[in-house]
Amino acid sequence: MFDLHRLRLLRELKHRGTLAAVAAALSYSPSSVSQQLSLLESEVGVPLLEPVGRRVRLTPQAEILVAHTEAVLERLERAEADIATSLADLAGTLRVASFQTAALALVPTALTLLREAHPRLRVHVTQTEPEKSIPALLARDFDLVVAEEYPGSPDARPAELEQEDLCDDPLRLARPRGVEGAGPAGAREALRELAGHPWVMEPEGTTARHWAMTLCRTAGFEPDVRYESTDLLLHLRLVEQGHAAALLPDLVWSGGRPTVALRPLPRGQGTRRVFTAVRRGRSRHPAIQACRRALREAAGKGV
Incomplete structure (x- = not known):
């Protein structure tokens, strides 16, 4: 029988x-990891790694082993969930990752609800964007991730993960303070009115940036992106002070009143999907279920 610890290292x-x-990630030395994988190769009887320059990659036989390891780990997570369900009190640590606006608008209220219902449950929250948090969830760095999906930009849905919709978050054009429009106009015309104005967007390579650029180009212009940041509160400040136009989600207001002029976006582009993701087999764990309930309640309050 193969050693599960070594299989996990391969995974x-x-x-x-x-x-x-x-x-x-595991607080080992690289030589120790290499030694354990060499022992696993001896157990299996075939090469599991092959050199590619200064790195290594998994052989087809190693990929087969990893697929079976995923199934074993999923079953173990189901067992952990069943044990936790059998206990009267919910305790332990739940590791959650969330993107910024959900972390500001939803997570604090959810934490309050969890503290009141399950005072012995320790929730550790990390603010990070889905481009990083989803791979980290697969690597078991987190137990639950709050992520986003922009219109027309569906992300890959790994078979190892289970997603659950949390809420729809409207997206709107934020007009810079002091910049007047030509009057009533359609959504595309409202975008084109700001074609010559500076814009603030998320950095290149992010899903949000790709969506925003596509939106502007479809409206017929190339935006002058002078400011780049993943911090949507900075986006808002730049709009408030007249430095840039932006595309802002409603969650940025955290239940408060908008402080800048907003216009709707073209049909089919005006809402992003907010969802939670967990590893397959983990969704039945009572801590996961409690956290998802709290997040849904926070979203329902419109905070």
Whole structure:
């Protein structure tokens, strides 16, 4: 029988990419990780790694092992969930990752609800964007992720994860303070009115940036992106002070009144999907279920 600990190291290597990354994540030395994987190769009787420059990659046989390891780990997570369900009190640590606006608008209220209902449950929250949090969830760095999906930009849905819709978050054009429009206009015309004005957007390579650029180009212009940040509160400040136009989600107001002029976006582009994701087999864990309930209640309050 193959050693499960070594199988998990092989799985970690698939998700993290390098021996050094696996060692750093698990507080091992790279030589120790390499030694354990060499022992696993001896157990299996075939090569599991092959060199690619200064790195290594998994052989087809290693990929087969990782697929079976995922199934074993999923079953173990189901067992953990069943044990936790059998207990009268919910305790332990739940590791949650959330993107910024959900972390500001939803997470604090959800934490309050969880503290009141389950005072012994320790919730550890990290603010990070889905481009990083979803791979980290697969690597078991988090237990639950709050993520977003922009219109027309569906993300990959790994078979190892289970998603659950949390809420729809309207997206709107934020007009810079002091910049007057030509009057009533359609959504595309409202965008084109700001074609010559500076814009603030999220950095290149993000889903939000790709969506925003596509939106402007479809409206017929190339936006002058002078400011880049993942911090949507900075986007808002730049709009408030007349420095830039922006595309802002309603969650940025955290239940308060908008402080800048907003216009609707073209049909089919005006809402992003907010959802939670967990590893397959983990959704029945009572801590996951409690957290999802609290987040749904927070979203329902419109905070």
